Amino acid sequence: MLSATLPSLSAGFVYPGDPGWDEARSAFNLTLDQHPAAITLPVTARDVAAAVRYARAAGWRVAPQSTAHNQGALGDLSDTLLLNVQGLQDVHVDPGALRVRVGAGVRWERVVGRLNAYGLAALHGSSPDVGVTGYSLGGGIGWLSRRYGMQANAVTAIELVTADGALVRCDHAHHADLFWALRGGGGNFGVVTALEFAVHPVDELYAGALFFPYERAADVLHAWTRMLPHLPDALMTWVTLGHFPPIPDVPAFARGRSFAIVQGAFLGAEGDGWELLRPLRELGPIRDTFANVPPIVLADLAMDPLDPLPFHLTHHLVDALPIEALLQRSDLSLMQFRHMGGALHRATADAGVRATLPGEICAMALGVVMDEDSGRAVRRSLDAFDAALQPYRAGDYPNFVEEPSDGSRYFAPEDWQRLRAIKRDYDPTDVFAGNIRIAPAS
Structure with a gap:
């Protein structure tokens, strides 16, 4: 134990077995069990510097972390100091x-x-x-x-x-x-x-969601994919096929129900946005929340869960969707398809290494895992999702990669x-x- 040589920190170190250890090492994805050598929660930049020097002296690597999203990609942490920066809140x-x-x-x-x-x-x-x-x-x-x-x-x-x-x-x-x-x-x-x-x-924009019964998913996806080549850069749309659990975090009208949802945000006039979405509205949504709204509405538009949960996830950047094959995976908790293109395909001279992303659509699927049997079933469904999309793959979005991988594949x-x-x-x-x-x- 190296605690006798700890640097002077505003917030100290936590080791296996210490009070608060399990809370400190918890992650957003509850299927993952992080076991670092130690954890520190600095509250100043000088704390961070002291912790890095300490880790090097101990022969440890350092893994920065905050909310513990996407943490599965870090892999084995047994020789690693988990440096949680959540205290840096300016x-x-x-x-x-x-x-x-x-x-x-x-x-x-x-x-x-x-x-x-x-x-x-x-x-x-x-x-x-x-x-x-x-x-x-x-x-x-x-x-x-x-x-x-x-x-x-x-x-x-x-x-x-x-x-x-x-x-x-x-x-x-x-x-x-x-x-x-x-x-x-x-x-x-x-x-x-x-x-x-x-x-x-952005004072306001035209944003919201169109809800359809899950049984209309094929109609929705076919109409949406036909629209994509004609949509302006000012409009971003996603299609989410989801089964909502009956829990308080879910809006009352959606609890325990399944929907095909078209979500979107348009940087333009309401009338223009309405016309752009006309082919989808002609399918007869059962709920339409699109309106001129302030940009803060975008924070919760996707209705993502805020509490940690156990799940497996996969994704692909693709140039087309095999719609019928994907809909055979209706047992997954969520399938989501995001329109890419526009500025995501255009590099600027001052961009970083992640200048653009390939593909017309980002396809993502997630299954909630409640026990070993459901975990195996989710894996089988995600494997089938992957296989269906393989012929259409254009690349990956690293923020959605949930397991250790070779970095060279992304650049x-x-x-x-x-x-x-x-x-x-x-x-x-x-x-x-x-x-x-x-x-x-x-």
Whole structure:
């Protein structure tokens, strides 16, 4: 035990067997059981630096974490210090500059309301419970992505602790190579303590959902996929096929029921949005919530669960959907299809390594696991989902990868070599464990 050599921290270390150990190592996906060597919960950037130096002296790796979403990709943590940054909670909005600065532990729920008060919107994803930093470092796709691209490329500066315990700020003019790598390369290069990002003026937008009986899923998906080539970048739509549990977190009208839902957000006039969705409305939705709304409504539009739950998940970026084959998987808790394209296909000169994402649709499926038998059944259904989509695959979205994988599969060869060279320059002994492993160049 190394507790006698602990650095001076505002918040200390937790070891296996200590009070609070199980709570500290808990994760959003309850099927995963994290067993790190130790956990620390710093509350300042200096705490982070001290913890990194301590871990190196102990011969441990360091895995940054906040909300413990997407944590399955970290794999074995037995020789790793889990450095949970949830105590770094600063939030500052500069409405004049259209900029936000947040500590690394901040979740989107603490940002969207403040932005809404100024008539601003960020490029957050489907859940307000997700951490801003991890989401941003892995890419970040949400309701405004077809118009403005990924959140990773809205980031304007990053503050982090490097492997030698130094506090570094990087942007386009300072440590520009590191700044490029972090925007899409994840937590491989250091422990981020804060980041700044651009936001957009949005007083209101046309957004909501069309609910159809689950039995109309084929009609909905066929109509939706026919529409996609003709939709403007200002409109993002998703189709969600879901079975809602009878629990209080679910809106009363949906509890215990199943739906095919078309959700969308349109940066334009209500009349134009209504016309764009006409082919779907002609199918006769049983509930229509579309209206002109403030951007804060987007935080809960997807109706994602906020509490941890046990699940298995898979996803693919694809160019087409084999609709009938996918609908044979109606036993899955959720299947979701997000329209991609638009700005997600266009690289800008100042983008990070995650400049674009391939594919016309992001297809994701999830099954809730209640016991061993249901776990095996979910795995079989997800395998069948994967097999049906395999001929149409265009790539992966790393923020949805839930198990350890070879990082080279997510990047172009030249970008992969550059990432490994930057890893060698800033973390030559591979101290930091990210959700997508990038080994230092030899």
